[in-house]
Amino acid sequence: MPDLSALSSGTLMAGKILYSQFLKGNRTGLEPVLMAAAVPARPGQRVAEIGCGAGAGLLCLTHRIPELSVWGIELDSATLALAEHNLKANGRTGVTLLNARFPDALPPDFPFGQFDHCFANPPWHDTDSSASPMEQRDLARRAMPDTLESWIKGATRLLRYKGSLTLALPATQMAAACTFLTRARFGDVTLCPLWPKTGRQARLMLIQARYGVKSxxxxxxxxxxxxxxxxxxxxxxxxxxxxxxxxxxxxxxSRV
Known part of the structure; x- marks a missing residue:
């Protein structure tokens, strides 16, 4: 069992969500909160987060829309155990957690093609960048050469026709993301820059697209x-x- 004794306790959404993190390793930023807020889910739908980390996105999404069937996929077993800890601390039910490498190690009985929405904040630091001494931080931040493309392609195996994919990415990956989305038959690609302040360059953005459409x-x-x-x-x-x-x-x- 992973050791969950060395944790810092905090909250998300101004205390509405209890949230623990490892004292050492990757720390959660604003990205999963904003990304979860952008997922256009409705009660009763099925949603998957690819690379769910310690569960911040899952917690924020299920706080906004409790009546969902939600899956979280995470490679690091210790981080996934922390996500389970955070979900239990907030009384979340209806969430399935899967310890697997995405997309090439999903089990045969996985509900392929049955998800209405997927969302992800993929690792984006270059493969040849300096590795972090903390393995969990390195997994969360450092991408392989094909990470973005393989995650976008992999999402097509999960989504229903017209299902949405929401990504939180640095602006430097905007062009590559749009190219990979188009190749994977996503349309209605929508870019939402996240400006740190008025007049400043956007370093982060949300990208949302729908599978199989041509808008x-x-x-x-x-x-x-x-x-x-x-x-x-x-x-x-x-x-x-x-x-x-x-x-x-x-x-x-139009539904609001």
Whole structure:
């Protein structure tokens, strides 16, 4: 059993979610909270997170929409045990956790083609970058040469026709992501820049697409995260602190 004794205790969404992390290793940022807010799921649907880490995205999504069937896939067994710990601490049910390498080591009985939505924050540091002495941090951050392409291709094995894939990526991977999405028969590719402050370059962005459709791509105005004088903007605060959705698609907006 993985050792879960060396943890730091904290919260997400202004105390609405209990959240523990390893004292050493990769630390959770804003990406999984924003990514989960953008998943256009409805009650009763099935959702998978690829590379779920310690469960921040799963917790935020199921806080906003409790009536979901949710799967989390994670390669590192200790990190997956921490995700299970965090889910239990928040009384989450209906979540299935799978310790497997995605996409080439999923079990034969996996529910392929039955997911309405997938989301992921893939590792993106270059393979030849300096390795972290912490194995868990290295797995979470350092990509293999084909990680982004294989995760996008792998998502097509999970999704239903017209199902959505939501990615949180650095802006430097925008062009590659759009290319791989197009090759994998995703359409309606929607880019949402995450501006640190007004007038600053967006270093992160959300990319959402739907499998098997041919709708054209769009770039949204995006979300400004911080005010000039510090603190979150009112728009980002409602998402990060109150659990409001981040609406990216017209179809989702029409249901609100």
């Amino acid at each position: 054209p791509s769009r770039i949204l105005p995006g979300l400004v995260l911080h005010q000039q004088e510090g603190g979150f903007t009112p728009e980002s605060r409602t998402i990060l602190k109150e659990g409001s959705p981040l609406i990216l698609h017209r179809q989702q907006a």
